[in-house]
Amino acid sequence: MAQLFPQWSNTVVRIAFVALLALPVAVPAALMIAVRTPYQTGEGVYREQPVPFSHEHHAGNLNIDCRYCHHTVEQSTFSGMPATQVCMTCHSQLWTDADMLAPVRRSLAFQEPLRWRRINKLADYVYFDHSIHVNKGVGCETCHGRIDTMPLTYPTEGFQMQFCLECHRNPERYLRPRSEITTMGWEPPVPQHQLGTRLLETFQIHKEQLTDCSICHR
């Protein structure tokens, strides 16, 4: 009787055996890597805005306080986006005929707000409040990175749950005094763990409650 299988089938079977062992590891591993790539998280990816606003120029070079534009960050869940009038505080006097600022002038003339596009997105089942974080010593920089070095704004974090939990589990590693909330490139004057532990007490943060499901999922 002739051979049932040609000789190369041995190789196929060997490859199949290796694949049978390797694929159950490789496929999930590839997926796990994929969800962490900027393609998925949006980390470091610019978004087109109606006006190419530069945080590097305004927050960095000019040193305007974050809260000048994001004025509800201390009282509200939402940090607040500046009204056209806020831009016009300066730009009614400065660069009044710059092409770049034409959409801002149009917005004022037609009473139509600028439509900024959201950069930092959280899942809709997450309850997030800016005010509690800012008031309990979480600096802008901690989540949004060195915004003062960004000519165009991009998120430095994908805001996956592990990112939130990292701080909710060990808040003392990240806290800073309230006076330094908006400081960029802040260095703790004393070792962070000492300062952090002290701040936990000052702000009355009950660490053990911070990882309750209902803290973020309400």
Added chain:
Amino acid sequence: MKKSTERARHQGDVFESIGRKLAAMTSGGSRRGWLLMFAFFALLSLIFLYTIMLVFTVGVGMLGINIPVAWGFPIINVVWWIGIGHAGTLISAILLLLRQGWRAPISRFAEAMTLFAAGIAGMMPIIHLGRPWFFYWLVPYPATMGVWPQWRSPLVWDFFAIATYITVSLLFWYLGLVPDLGSMRDRAKTKLGRRIYGVFALGWRGAASHWRRYQTAYLLIAGLATPLVVSVHSVIALDFAVTLVPGYHSQVFPPYFVAGALFSGFAMVLTLTIPMRRIFRLYDLITSDHLEVMAKIMLAAGLVVIYGYVIEYFLIWYDGDEYHIYLAFNRMFGPYAPYFWGMMFINVLLTQSLWFPKVRRSAGILFAVAVVLNVGMWLERYVIVIISTNRDFLPSSWNTSFGTWVDWSMLLGSLGLFFALFLLFIRAVPAISIFEEKELEYEHEHEESGRS
């Protein structure tokens, strides 16, 4: 000298006839009858698929569950189906290690039964999830959520128990098939058939070195499968036992669940064996002795189950807890009383019929008893799962929920899927192990020749 050659020739003939008969089962019997049966069960499987889709797209509200009855039919079904699987593992692993020759003709399809039952059981908890597409959250993997499954929860143990069980059952079943796949390859009439069986036979040539490795591997997997007979259903029992719900919270559950599993499992093996024996005329391979042994195991397991009932209600009386006593009252005289008394009648009274050799040796009666006992064991899970929660601590939240048409269709559909898979299995591979039958025959002959 001449006599021994004659005997050898005779033995060769017997071997050949066993091989031919068992291999022919894949194409034997009535083609039309098979098709009709398969069409019927395939249709039921479609109903299963339909109900699953309904639950996945519309939501678990399609099932008869609501607070306080949060666990409904899918949970009853998972316990029932996984229990059925246990008989296969007992037959193939423990009885193999104990060298019980009578397991040979039933082990292969009992293992297939285990595999299909465990597969269906594995689907049930996923159907029960509100968001089934996240079922993989039970797997401990480095998720971007930064959280891991709750190791203290028996639901996680459950996941591991069932996943291990399915994996080991599949390996065990496949490994046991390899030599027979070799025979099927050599007997196949078409080239395609030879090739398909050939791929799965993994180059089996029946060489002595093959057999030596094969037997080592088979014993090893049997050793691995042995603890699963006890552990899987114990873990399922812990899902209930670690809660604080009267009726769930009971120390007797793990051993009592294992006994119940073997009880219902052997009932299902008999439910499958008896018709198969008749259709394929396997009276010389599966004799009344085989039926009797299985019936005896069933009786023994049934008595342990009854002992479990006694202990359960004794403890209710003994601890004197108000809620616990009310639970017993609710089971006996509450809105689900027919389920309770049905279970008692079947599992306690009907089991006693197995004391009579006439029942144990008569295929017809035994078949009827086995089918009804399957129902009885399903009722037992109904009593545990639903009648424990429907009236909980707070009377204002009491709720009586019965299965909806989706629940019942899903149960029926899962049975359809099970039998449809079984019918496919009978057609694809020898449902009775050819080489083990030959081995048994060989040992038999040797015993006789040793005596003469």
